[in-house]
Amino acid sequence: MRIDKHNGSCTAVAARQGRGGPTWKEADVQFEQKEEVRVHIRWMIRRDMPEVLDAEEESFEFPWLEEDFIRCLRQRNCIGMVAEHEDRVVGFMIYELHKNRIHVLNFAVASDYRRRGVGSQMVAKLIGKLSSQRRSRVVLEVRETNLAAQLFFRESGFRAVSVLRAYYEDTPEDAYLMQYRYRSEKPAVLEPVNRISRLAG
Ligand SMILES: CC(C)(COP(=O)(O)OP(=O)(O)OC[C@H]1O[C@@H](n2cnc3c(N)ncnc32)[C@H](O)[C@@H]1OP(=O)(O)O)[C@@H](O)C(=O)NCCC(=O)NCCS
Numbered sequence: 135m136r137i138d139k140h141n142g143s144c145t146a147v148a149a150r151q152g153r154g155g156p157t158w159k160e161a162d163v164q165f166e167q168k169e170e171v172r173v174h175i176r177w178m179i180r181r182d183m184p185e186v187l188d189a190e191e192e193s194f195e196f197p198w199l200e201e202d203f204i205r206c207l208r209q210r211n212c213i214g215m216v217a218e219h220e221d222r223v224v225g226f227m228i229y230e231l232h233k234n235r236i237h238v239l240n241f242a243v244a245s246d247y248r249r250r251g252v253g254s255q256m257v258a259k260l261i262g263k264l265s266s267q268r269r270s271r272v273v274l275e276v277r278e279t280n281l282a283a284q285l286f287f288r289e290s291g292f293r294a295v296s297v298l299r300a301y302y303e304d305t306p307e308d309a310y311l312m313q314y315r316y317r318s319e320k321p322a323v324l325e326p327v328n329r330i331s332r333l334a335g
Pocket of ligand 1: 193194241242243244247248249250251252253254255274275276277280281282283285286287289290
């Protein structure tokens with residue numbers, strides 16, 4: 135499906151990036167106060183839309199509108215997921231299922247819930263859907279200026295695999311295509327060692 139990917143929020147400029155963020159001291163204090171929260175992750179329903187739109191609007195300079203979400207979610211392969219904490223929707227993710235990959239189109243955590251492990255729990259849920267036989271990777275585009283998201287995805291095991299030059303319609307910036315590859319939990323099967331190789335050390 136194509137919901138004007140180049141305007142997709144995961145590819146949008148994070149609204150507060152680079153605009154007089156806190157000094158390191160303020161950031162340290164904020165960080166100390168934040169505790170990890172355990173969220174309940176479930177499919178998105180229509181009733182979640184106001185909270186999803188709030189998180190979207192505070193996260194991106196070029197946010198999706200309600201009709202963008204609806205158009206996207208009408209597609210058979212498009213899925214919405216939300217993270218809930220104490221009856222509040224504090225994060226959401228929109229992704230497409232393809233034959234051998236999952237493509238994240240939009241993803242945000244409410245600003246007062248960031249750095250509390252919500253995004254990590256959502257990504258872990260997504261990664262849990264991968265397997266070696268079927269969908270073996272998760273891909274997404276991140277704006278080159280969205281350093282916070284790049285650091286988050288790198289921390290979550292993603293790697294930048296290519297640069298998509300002048301990817302956006304709204305700004306001349308590039309996108310990084312980031313990818314997570316399925317890794318089996320099981321230890322690799324060891325090659326049988328024959329007597330000669332054993333003797334050879
Ligand atoms: C990117 C985003 C979804 C991360 O969600 P989150 O719930 O804050 O992430 P987590 O708390 O699970 O972070 C896990 C780790 O990722 C890294 N990380 C997350 N945000 C970071 C930031 N702003 N700067 C540096 N590292 C960061 C850290 O290593 C963090 O662990 P720590 O807090 O123990 O240091 C959130 O910042 C967000 O909604 N951003 C705006 C929207 C956006 O850019 N979406 C992605 C579009 S591609």
